[in-house]
Amino acid sequence: MPSKPLQRTNLKQLAQELGLSISTVSRALNDSYEIAADTKERVRQKAQELGYEPNPYASGLRSRKSKTIGLVIPEVANNFFSLAIDGVEEIARANDYHVLIYLTHESHEREATIIQHLAGGRVDGILMSVASESPDASHLATLVESNVPLVFFDRVGEGIATARVTTDDYASGYRATEHLIEQGCRRVAYLLISDTLSIGQKRMEGYRAALQAHGLPTDASLIVPGTLDRDQNTRRIRELLEQDPAIDGIFASVETLAISSYEACQQLGRRVPEEVKIISFSNLATAAYLNPPLTTIRQPAYEMGKKAAEILFRAISKNRPVLPTQSAELQSTLVVRRSTGG
Amino acid sequence: MPSKPLQRTNLKQLAQELGLSISTVSRALNDSYEIAADTKERVRQKAQELGYEPNPYASGLRSRKSKTIGLVIPEVANNFFSLAIDGVEEIARANDYHVLIYLTHESHEREATIIQHLAGGRVDGILMSVASESPDASHLATLVESNVPLVFFDRVGEGIATARVTTDDYASGYRATEHLIEQGCRRVAYLLISDTLSIGQKRMEGYRAALQAHGLPTDASLIVPGTLDRDQNTRRIRELLEQDPAIDGIFASVETLAISSYEACQQLGRRVPEEVKIISFSNLATAAYLNPPLTTIRQPAYEMGKKAAEILFRAISKNRPVLPTQSAELQSTLVVRRSTGG
DNA sequence: TTTATTTACGGAAACGTTTTCGATAAAAAC
């Protein structure tokens, strides 16, 4: 025997049971002003009793409100994004909204198809952190055309007129580099994820500026682009350290590259921090318990997710487009630990 | 000026443009057998040209298929769940499905309201890992009544007749405890999350059995329940170690408790592994780089997410209920590192 | 040739809401 259909209670049944019209019941449940208070109560009671749950697809179709937002991020196995999701979900729940999650795995192609689907009206708004592979933001233009509110967080798409929630990447890059220099580093390598990513660029600008300000050369060979493969990254860093033994500092612009750096140093027998000092952008919960404890620039990931969601919901509720002027820049904090210590 | 409405192209417009009826166009796009091949091609071309994207709420309403699954988990800032999400998303994408994510934060109340909403037809199926606070699975009964397919992974709801994807928790608990004993531990504490959680129970049974098998007492005071607050957990562990100085081994049934254990040992100046050995269920990517490197029982989180999703989609596509007989038990692996070393 | 059968398509109902447009009675204003 196939599964029983089992009729879910709908407005019609509820109305019949109450001896009211469908429209009245609908209005009562939506707390309309034209329904008497006692009627509302009676309807609510019955709805509760019958376990009525409105069909989201019917109301979505009619009202053109999906009560859903899309969250598009590169990956989830990453503390920054995990914490951001947490913040987003918090605000969404507070607004009675649902969250669709999509992972691009840094692929431009995946990102483009996801966006195309979302432009079809499945969501009322989108929060995203762009994939490192994305060469530009042209695939996001359709979104703007479709009038789907969009807010970037951390990794922004250049040239799209919308709000962005970022951290002080330039200043953080500067501060991190300066910290290494103050700790005695004279030759600092910079590990980045992708050349097209604006945050990587900004952090690198800060890095460059700090080196110059302290009269240190900004050698192009010191800048190492990473890949999506951790082992390959480790290999590259190892090669870098072997080919340029003078390197005494590593600035990882992203968490995974810090882990690869630890790996590389371990494989080469380089002692951290005595021979090589390491600093990294990271939200690792275990940074303090690593060997040695990792000096990090911690982004307020949870707050960024919250902030981005708040901006999005303000636009959704007011039915206004998201403006670039609503952008916010939060502060990262430098947490000094032994990996850059004396 | 308020935002332009900007008509999204729909079937009607597409049909008009092609000189065909709505039904024909719909069937062509759904690759129906009653449409000529050349007509299909012509329709597809035009749809592409006009950037047609079907309205998910209209089709969801009519077809009673949401093309969406719900993923209900306690938290996301946890490597196990992050990896599981990854696996789930992978399979969902392969099946052209969307994923709604919900976080319970271990709250039974949140979990219950989420489930109630999802029973309303928003999703075609649900994957979940129950909250530690949930006293029983009675709130999941409505789901079964509503005929919404459900698959548990890792943390299962007892008494619900559906499939579950778990790991060999009893055997892992036994093996972990035995490993500590083999390394010389004679008094092993067990840290658990919640008494109601079946996985905690099973792991603990393995722990007890291993102690008994080696002629060691299973003292009730050695079993310490954790809370949701990390600092509080650290305090409790510290108190435990102070009150019972003979404790030379800690078995953490969950990742955060291992971190708290490190913290507690550090605060008390107890050396790991010389004075206290620590082992933990964990999917930490940085386990090998902790100080000291943490011996872990690693669950195949990614594979569990994939497997659970696969079981769910098999049920959805065949329109059959999920059967308990489809359950799967995967193997965890013990990764020995220095935290339990000589 | 006549009659079935198949092929390819159109018309219209249906999914369960929200919302516009009235309708009615009671209350208030005149």
Added chain:
DNA sequence: GTTTTTATCGAAAACGTTTCCGTAAATAAA
């Protein structure tokens, strides 16, 4: 006593699909 307003509700259209049913032409069977 008549008109206007207010409060409360119902009928029906609409949202954009999918799908049931019907049908004309083309083909096959008789």
